[in-house]
Amino acid sequence: MAKPAPATSDERAPAALEVRDLKVTFNTSTGAVPAVRGVDLVIRPGETLALLGESGSGKSVTARAIMGLHDQPHVDVRMERAMVGGRDLLAMTPENRRLLRGSAMTMVFQDALSALNPVLTIGDQIGELFRVHRGASRKEARERAVDLLELVGIPAARDRVRDYPHQFSGGMRQRILIAMAVALEPALLIADEPTTALDVTVQAQILRLIDRLRRELGTAVLLITHDLGVAAEVADRIAVMYAGRIVETSPVEDLYDRPAHPYTEALLAAIPDLDRPSSELLAIPGTPPRPGAVGAGCAFAPRCTRSTEICADRLPALTPLVGHPHRTAACHHTEEVLHAAVN
Amino acid sequence: MPPSTEPVLAAVDLHKTYGNRIFGKSGGVHAVAGVSLTLKAGETLGIVGESGCGKSTLARMLVGLERPDRGEVTFHGKPFASGRGSIPRDVRRRVQMVFQDPLTSLNPRMTVLEIIAEPLDVHGLAASRQARRAKVGELLELVGLAPELMNRFPHEFSGGQRQRIGIARALATEPEVIVCDEPVSALDMSVQAQVVNLLADLQRTLGVALVFIAHDLAVVRHVSHRVGVMYLGRMAELGPAAEVYGTPAHPYTKALLSAAPIPRPQARHRERVILAGDPPSPVDPPSGCRFRTRCHQAQDLCAEQAPELTGPHAHLAACHFSVPAA
Known part of the structure; x- marks a missing residue:
């Protein structure tokens, strides 16, 4: 995405999102499934953090837990700390937390x-935000809906507010969701695989739109994706998730140039690059572990080419890298991995 | 095995419209509207395109699962899949398919042995129970699965393993052509490479010709000798992979390549062509060139006349204003 070179994040401002030690466990009939096992996330205002992982890694569960969408009897969500735009979620009543959803923190699915109501017009659905959260009149709400549709680039917005979701194409619907997500200028926008269902030409439009709104509104973006290409296009920082834990965090350039975790290193070697076709992809052996079927040691150890005895026994902590102030990795062999990337 | 010159499979001017009998003359979905291609022995032909461009319909016509309304598919020069007659048995045996979703394309109530042995039974390729078992074991080893697993059911396997079972089933009849419809899109990225490498290995060792259909441009480039780019039921560009990707001749190919995300942050500031809007509906495609509504080069001629797929050498493009690569 085209964007000014320096990240617009401000180090001193309070974080748009700060989550410490998030744990999510699903209590199922066959036992407890720990889907997220201790995740820390900090996102500054105006920053895009990509949470990168495969299916089952816990990235969507993390996002939904932050939004409070897992508040159900069979799901156990624990956090040491949860701040959104300077407000403490843990000190709030459920009702006050609910009011933050859609205003201070929003989500694009x-x-x-299926995220839009099929029996309400687009104008009514966008307008509802202003009527519920801002107490706007029907007429004001409609006007704001038109403005928002124009903001996200829907042609003939004034006519189209009367249309229903099925009358829009896939890319347009995603624009509408984004319009609803930024309507009340949230501190945090969570986009959960926002372009996975879209074609590649439309994906480029949507990523560009999210990036433009982030810049214009100063919103922090948590982008959930499985696509290394998408993350490389828009993220300022990347957090790589594997089996319910973050295994590496890094500014985007460093991660792709010098991965610090063997999983990141292996992923980068396993995907074909459009500009550099090579004869053989270095496939990662095996498959990601099922949540709940993870041993005491490093979850990636069974698939890792660098694993040694210590990896099977001791879980590596996510620690800052020596000499790389903005990076962390959870691996007993980080030095080796960093060294290999240079050679 | 290097690609030979004799085509194994050829399609000539295929057309397929769905639903026109129910909705009358105007309501049909023009899924494929005039696609021709050839596939040589031992070659991989990649087909890329966005959803709704007709690539899956094309795949189904190539293996005879779907009858074209017009045009024909030939196997070693002999036409099949046209008219009313059933598909000849030797064509069904020699042209196989691998599907996108390995879970729904494997019968959940059959063991892996039964799944892979079914084509052997249908074509009478196993003389005895022992021979049948031995053959299934061989096929499983060929795709990198332990033969001991043959008595298990599909749900006991991971996505990547299931896709291997689907590939083993396709290989059972010793096909000359395998049509793979999005074989890796349902798989996790760390598993995709395993299946991509497997298909490439099988082609090298068995010399089978592949039609590899996917929306992931990088994967298609990686596996294909030649690549076809489809847009709204037509072939926009067709040629050797290196040329189509290196010097694209059709504006749609250029836009598609430029829209594809690149896993290198340094590439972020590259010049990009971002198309406006979505692909039009195949129910009511634009007149003339189907890409003209999103094309920055479109002129009056494009609305009046559909461009032919032509080119100087093996690299063809369907555009009135394409610049032939030097």
Whole structure:
């Protein structure tokens, strides 16, 4: 995405999102499944953090837990600290937390058609935000809906507010969801695989739109994705998740040039690059572990080419890298991995 | 095995419209509207395109699962899949398919042995129970699975392993052509490479020709000798992979390549062509060139006349204003 070179994040401002030691456990009939096992996330205002992981890594569960969408009897969500835009979620009543959803923190889902109400017009659905959160009149709400549709680039917005979701294409629906997500200028926008269901030409439009709004409104973006390409296009920082834990965090350039975790290193070697076709991809052996079927040691150890005895026994902590102030990695062999990237 | 010159499979001017009998003359979905291609022995032909461009319909016509409304598919020069007659048995045996979703394309109530042995039974390729078992074991080893697993059911396997089972089933009849419809898109990225490498290895060792259909441009480039780019039921560009990707001749190919995310942050500031809007509906495609509504080069001619797929050498493009690569 085209964007001014320096990140617009401000180090001194309070973080748009700060989560410490997030744990999510699903209590199922076959036992407890720890889907997220201790995740820390900090995102500054105006910053885009990509949470990168495969299916089952816990990235969507993390996002939904932050939003408070897992508040159900069979799900156990624990956090040491949870701040959104300077407000402490843990000190709040459930009702006050609910009011933050849609205003201070918002979410864009992968499947825009099922995220929109099929029997309400787009104008009513966007307008509802202003009527509920801002107490706007019907007429004001409609006006703001038109403005928002124009903001996200929907042609003939004034006519189209009367249309229903099925009358829009996939890319347009995703634009509408994004319009609703930025309507009340949230501190944090969570985008959960926002372009996975879209075609590549439309994906480029949507990523560009999210990036433009982030710049204009100073919103912090948590982008959940499985696509290394998408993350490289828009993220300022990347957090790589594997089996319910973050295994590496890094500014975007460093991660792709010099991965610090063997999983990141292996992923980068396993994907074909459009500009550099090579004869053989270095496939990662095996498959990601099922949540709940993870041993005491490093979850990636069974698939890792660098694993030694210590990896099977001791869980590596996510620690800052020596000489790399903005990076962390959870691996007993980080030095080796960093060294290999240079050679 | 290097690609030979004799085509194994050829399609000539294929057309397929869905639903026109129910909705009358105007309501049909023009899924494929005039696609021709050839596939040589031992070659991989990649087909890329966005959803709704007709690539899956094309795949189904190539293996005879779907009858074209017009045009024909030939196997070693002999036409099949046209008219009313059933697909000849030797064509069904020699042209196989691997599907996108390995879970729904494997019968959940059959063991892996039964799944892979079914084509052997249908074509009478196993003389005895022992021979049948031995053959299934061989096929499983060929795709990198332990033969001991043959008595298990599909749900006991991971996504990547299931796709291997689907590939083993396709290989059972010793096909000359395998049509793979999005074989890796349902798989996790760390597993995709395993299946991509497996298909490439199988092609090298068995010399089978592949039609590899996917929306992931990088994966298609990685596996294909030649690549076809489809847009709204038509072939926009067709040629050797290095040329189509290196010097794209059709404006749609250029836009597609420029829209694809690149896993290198340094590439972020590259010049990009971002198309406006979404692909039009195949129910009511634009007149003339189907890409003209999103094309920055479109002129009056494009609305009047559909461009032919032509080119100087093996690199063809369907555009009135394409610049042939030097």
